[in-house]
Amino acid sequence: MKVHKLKIDPMFWGSLVIGEKKAEIRINDRDYKVGDILEFYPFSIKGGSVLGGSMFKENERRVITHIVDCGDWGLPVGYCMLSMAPVCHQCHGDSTQCQCAWPAMQKKIERIEEAKHEIEQAAEYIGMVSNHTEDDTAIHFVDMAREKAEKAVKLLEGKGV
Numbered sequence: 001m002k003v004h005k006l007k008i009d010p011m012f013w014g015s016l017v018i019g020e021k022k023a024e025i026r027i028n029d030r031d032y033k034v035g036d037i038l039e040f041y042p043f044s045i046k047g048g049s050v051l052g053g054s055m056f057k058e059n060e061r062r063v064i065t066h067i068v069d070c071g072d073w074g075l076p077v078g079y080c081m082l083s084m085a086p087v088c089h090q091c092h093g094d095s096t097q098c099q100c101a102w103p104a105m106q107k108k109i110e111r112i113e114e115a116k117h118e119i120e121q122a123a124e125y126i127g128m129v130s131n132h133t134e135d136d137t138a139i140h141f142v143d144m145a146r147e148k149a150e151k152a153v154k155l156l157e158g159k160g161v
């Protein structure tokens with residue numbers, strides 16, 4: 001897996017960053033391979049060189065998901081069309097296709113389910129308050145409900161409970 005540092009005209013920068021731009025036509029002079037990383041730097045002749053380290057420090061990374069050799073398909077010989085996708089930080093593959101984020105997502109779903117259960121129990125305790133006129137018992141149920149609600153908040157905030 002190679003990283004190709006590429007200049008991109010600033011007029012395309014915005015659509016690249018927000019994910020609208022998913023393909024590039026490039027001169028095929030770098031032995032591009034599916035799985036290689038494209039590291040784009042916004043650059044214009046007027047704006048100065050990024051690679052020289054002047055005004056642009058930001059870059060945007062994409063992984064190549066597909067390559068068409070344009071010479072075979074009526075486009076100028078020597079060019080290629082690269083399809084690209086956002087890069088996963090873990091596997092460096094296509095983050096829209098890989099499953100790296102699944103375990104973390106599964107944990108979040110479990111915490112949400114647990115929080116939902118705590119909130120339901122809190123509601124039950126609140127429901128019991130009205131059936132108990134003795135102050136101590138009513139206060140006890142309010143305290144229990146508060147405890148459950150606080151636990152639910154911690155679960156949803158991702159804190160230890």
Ligand SMILES: [Zn+2]
Pocket residue numbers: 088089090091092093094095098099100101
């Ligand atoms: Zn991944």
